[in-house]
Amino acid sequence: NPMTPSQKGGRFMVLPTLAIVGRPNVGKSTIFNRILGERVSIVEDTPGVTRDRIYGTSEWLGKEFAVIDTGGIDLGDEPFLAQIKDQAEIAIDEADVILFLADIESGVTDADERVAQILYRAKKPVVLAVNKVDNPERRQDIYDFYSLGFGEPYPLSGTHGIGLGDVLDAVLAAFPSEDKSVEDDSIKFSLIGRPNVGKSSLVNAILGENRVIVSPIEGTTRDAIDTKFEAVDETFTMIDTAGIRKRGKVYENTEKYAVMRALRAIDRSDVVLFVINAEEGIREQDKKVAGYAHEAGRGIIIVVNKWDTVEKDNHTMKDFENLIRQEFQYLDYAPIIFVSAKTKQRLQSLPAMIVAVSENQTRRIQSSVLNDVLMDAITVTPTPTVNGKRLRIYYMTQVAVKPPTFVVFVNDPDLLHFSYERFLINQLRQAFDFSGTPIHIIARKRK
Secondary structure (H helix, E strand, C coil), X not given: CCCCCCEECCEECCCCEEEEECCCCCCHHHHHHHHHHXXXXXXXXXXXXXXXXXXXXXXXXXXXXXXXXXXXXXXXXXXHHHHHHHHHHHHHHHCCEEEEEEEXXXXXXXXXXXXXXXXXXXXXXXXXXXXCCCCHHHHHHHHHHHHHCCCCCEECECXXXXXXXXXXXHHHHHCCCCCCCEECCCEEEEEECCCCCCHHHHHHHHHHHCEEECCCCCCCHHHHCCEEEEECCEEEEECCHHHHHCCCCHHHHCHHHHHHHHHHHHHCCCEEEEEEECCCCCCHHHHHHHXXXXXXXXXXXXXXXXXXXXXXXXXXXXXXXXXXXXXCHHHCCCCEEECCCCCCCCHHHHHHHHHHHHHHHCCCCCHHHHHHHHHHHHHHCCCCEECCEECCEEEEEEEECCCCEEEEEECCHHHCCHHHHHHHHHHHHHHCCCCCCCCEEEEEECC
16 A cells, blocks of 8 residues: 555654645646655555545655645635745745756746745755756757756746656755664554544543643654553554644645645554534535545544533434445444533543554464464355356465455456455455555465
8 A cells, every 4th residue: 555654563653744835837736746756556445535636655765754745735816926925835834845846938927936935944955956958959948947046946848747766866865864763662643533523522531531741852843743541551642632722724634735744644553533423414525534544454443522412312423423424434433422522421441442453454364273263254155157267276374464464376366356355345344454544455476
């Protein structure tokens, strides 16, 4: 799964981040897609959620980093210059290195100079690249761009991908050198959900109930907005606490900006609390948000907040649970908890649930035990025949955790249809506790 952050046994890496900035039509999205390369393909079974992609992770020369396309954060009716200013500010807020993109066809424009002025104030390294240098004759025009004041401009062709390697070398060289990985065995979780579901009041309530450990980590601003606390004999890190609470800049209310923040928090989490507002029921936007967490393969707990405000009768909770199961069929593995940030109802159960889901995410099953389950499953429900050819499954083995990932060796991977894969996943769930975690199955042809 391309979206996993680097988690190496007790060490937690905060990925260095590159943001792409520039006025409209310089080709930011093309360059963004080129940098992400093929890594944008997402687990196939995603239920109709392709991400509105402005954020992703990439790798160059063995170093992993995150990339943001600020141009994708559309600020609605803001005037042209205000848009550019806000996009530059986002880059300054969110990134370690800024890729400032101009284009050779237009030359240096007033808008480029405005972007440059905003970036001068940032204490962040800037790499200047000039796009659309699609043929060698154009290269001499590149020297005009020295006037922007960011040193040597790198020629780039988004269409042909030429020059990207040099740009990425410069970006890598500009990333902060110190190792941002921290010895950290805590369980990391984040709260996601559309605006107004009560995330910030939940953050305050959870932290209010538990013993907060004040240990500011030296390093980037991004590290300092996580909060550590202790409960049920475990240490937890709540990711992006300040990001959930802070409001104020124009772009903070922009949906795409919120999505990007959510994706970045999900990337750094072991477990995601997906929050729904009980008063308002399930909205379309909830489905999108849930899809991001499912896509990323994280542990998921569905948290229904503001339950204190709902008129109760004997069926209320069961009915709401049925509704959630119906609307989020692909999250059938996620436990549901009904809470109230206001009355603290059931909040004390959350830490133990987070621990349980985190353990299920990292559960490993011995191959011999797996194959007993597999053989029993095949006996009960024989493999399907497609166009007269029967699927044969020889062997199953676990190849990864977070999420638990299994390879099944078969005679022909095309014969393993979604429905039979689904059946195998259900068999695994019945045999082992994988509550709260998605399971991935990969079919390989047996040599």
